[in-house]
Amino acid sequence: MPDFEITVVGAGVVGLAIAARLSEKHSHLVVLEKNEKYGLETSSRNSEVIHAGIYYKPGSLKARLCVEGRDELYALCRQHGISYQQISKIITATNDQELKRLESIYQNGLANGVGLEMLDKNATLRMEPHIETVGAIYSPLTGIINAHELMDYFYHKSTNDGATVQLRCEVVKIERTSGGYEITVRESGIESSFTCEVVINASGLYADRVAAMAGIDIDQVGYRLSFAKGSYFAVVPSKAKLISRLVYPVPRDEGLGVHALIDLGGRLKFGPDVEYLSDANFDYSVAESKRAAFAASIRHILPAIQDEDITPDMSGIRPKLQRKGELPKDFLILNERERGLPGLINLIGIDSPGLTASPAIARYVETLLS
Ligand SMILES: Cc1cc2nc3c(=O)[nH]c(=O)nc-3n(C[C@H](O)[C@H](O)[C@H](O)COP(=O)(O)OP(=O)(O)OC[C@H]3O[C@@H](n4cnc5c(N)ncnc54)[C@H](O)[C@@H]3O)c2cc1C
The missing domain is CATH 3.30.9.10 (D-Amino Acid Oxidase, subunit A, domain 2)
Incomplete structure (x- = not known):
C-alpha cells in the first residue's frame, strides 16, 4: 500500500484548486509546498482579473478552461463569500x-x-x-477577485475533506516505483521519502524542473520554461x-x-x-x-x-512555454502515461488565465485521472 494516493506538488491557486476538487473523493491526498505559506508566488502576484476569455485561440485549453473557470469562479464567489466584483x-x-x-x-x-x-x-x-x-x-463578463480569499477557500475545502497541506516541504526527487512514485522531500534541511500512486505537478515557475525530476528530458519534449x-x-x-x-x-x-x-x-x-x-x-x-x-x-x-x-x-x-517573440503557447496539462509515467500529471506553462481557469483546470485534471 502506498503512503498516499495522490501527491500535489505546489500550493498555488492551481494546486489548491486541484486538491479541493480531488479531496472530495480521495482523502489520502497531500499537497507539498516549499514556502512557509500557500500562494506566495505567482498566485499572489497577478492582476486578480477574472478574464472573460476574449483573446485565446478558439479551441485551445486556455480558451475553454478560461470560459468554464470564469463562470465557476463567479458561482464560487457568490456561494462562499469570496470578494469579487463583476466590474467589466x-x-x-x-x-x-x-x-x-x-x-x-x-x-x-x-x-x-x-x-x-x-x-x-x-x-x-x-x-x-x-x-x-x-x-x-x-x-x-470581466471581473476582479481577491485571489487570497479564493486560495483560502480552496485550502479549507481540501483540509476539511481530509487532505494534508504540508508547508516548508520541498520536493527534491521523484522516482518511479512498481506501484507509483517515491517522493523525496526536504524539510528543515532533512530529507525523507514516501510513496504515492499519483503525482500532480502544479509547481508553477518550477514545473519544468519538477518534471525533470521524474526523468523527463525537458529540452527534448519542449517543457523548458x-x-x-x-x-x-x-x-x-x-x-x-x-x-x-x-x-x-x-x-x-x-x-x-x-x-x-x-x-x-x-x-x-x-x-x-x-x-x-x-x-x-x-x-x-x-x-x-x-x-x-x-x-x-x-x-x-x-x-x-x-x-x-x-x-x-x-x-x-x-x-x-514560448520564447521571446514567439506566438503564445497553450497550457500543457497531460497524463504522462505515454512516456511510461502513468499517473504523473504535468501542468506546465500555466500563465494567464491560470487564476481564472483554476477550478476548470482542476476538473480537467480529474478527467485525466479517470
Ligand atoms: C503579472 C501576472 C499577471 C497575471 N494576471 C492574471 C489575471 O489577472 N487573471 C488570471 O486569470 N491569471 C493571471 N495571471 C496568471 C496566474 O497568476 C497564474 O496562472 C496562476 O497564479 C498560476 O498558479 P499556479 O498554482 O500554477 O502557480 P504558483 O502560484 O506559482 O504556485 C506554484 C507553487 O508551487 C510551489 N513549488 C514549486 N516547486 C516546488 C517544489 N519543488 N516543492 C514544493 N513546492 C514547490 C511554489 O512555491 C508555489 O507556491 C497572471 C500572472 C502574472 C505573472
Whole structure:
C-alpha cells in the first residue's frame, strides 16, 4: 500500500484548486509546498482579473478552461463569500489601425463564446469619458477577485475533506516505483521519502524542473520554461477615479498591453509589462527607471496621467512555454502515461488565465485521472 494516493506538488491557486476538487473523493491526498505559506508566488502576484476569455485561440485549453473557470469562479464567489466584483472591461482603439485589430479580437472573443459588444466612439466616451478612443469592445463578463480569499477557500475545502497541506516541504526527487512514485522531500534541511500512486505537478515557475525530476528530458519534449516578468505602477489616489472599469489597449506586441486595473479596494494600477528574464533568478523589485516608459504607455489610453502620478508597485513572473517573440503557447496539462509515467500529471506553462481557469483546470485534471 502506498503512503498516499495522490501527491500535489505546489500550493498555488492551481494546486489548491486541484486538491479541493480531488479531496472530495480521495482523502489520502497531500499537497507539498516549499514556502512557509500557500500562494506566495505567482498566485499572489497577478492582476486578480477574472478574464472573460476574449483573446485565446478558439479551441485551445486556455480558451475553454478560461470560459468554464470564469463562470465557476463567479458561482464560487457568490456561494462562499469570496470578494469579487463583476466590474467589466473596455478594450479601446485609439486610431483606425487599432480599430481594425479590434474587430478581429471581437470575432475571436465571439468564437470563444464570450458575450461582447462593439461600441462606437460616443458610446465608449459615455462609459469612460477620460480615455483615448475611437471605438471599443465592451466586455461585461470581466471581473476582479481577491485571489487570497479564493486560495483560502480552496485550502479549507481540501483540509476539511481530509487532505494534508504540508508547508516548508520541498520536493527534491521523484522516482518511479512498481506501484507509483517515491517522493523525496526536504524539510528543515532533512530529507525523507514516501510513496504515492499519483503525482500532480502544479509547481508553477518550477514545473519544468519538477518534471525533470521524474526523468523527463525537458529540452527534448519542449517543457523548458522561460520567464516573463510583469511590473505594475500604482496611480495617485487623486486620479484613481478617472475610470470606473478596467481599460485595456489593443495589444501591440506580447501580452495584453499595459492596462488600467482597479482593485477591490478602489486603487488604480497600471501593468503588467512584459520583460523576459535571462535566467531563473526571480527578482520581484520594480525598477524606478521604467517610470517614463510606463507613463507613456498609460497616456496612450488615459492621457491625464503624468509621469509623477505613478509609483513602482508590485511584480509577478509568468512561466512561459514560448520564447521571446514567439506566438503564445497553450497550457500543457497531460497524463504522462505515454512516456511510461502513468499517473504523473504535468501542468506546465500555466500563465494567464491560470487564476481564472483554476477550478476548470482542476476538473480537467480529474478527467485525466479517470
Ligand atoms: C503579472 C501576472 C499577471 C497575471 N494576471 C492574471 C489575471 O489577472 N487573471 C488570471 O486569470 N491569471 C493571471 N495571471 C496568471 C496566474 O497568476 C497564474 O496562472 C496562476 O497564479 C498560476 O498558479 P499556479 O498554482 O500554477 O502557480 P504558483 O502560484 O506559482 O504556485 C506554484 C507553487 O508551487 C510551489 N513549488 C514549486 N516547486 C516546488 C517544489 N519543488 N516543492 C514544493 N513546492 C514547490 C511554489 O512555491 C508555489 O507556491 C497572471 C500572472 C502574472 C505573472
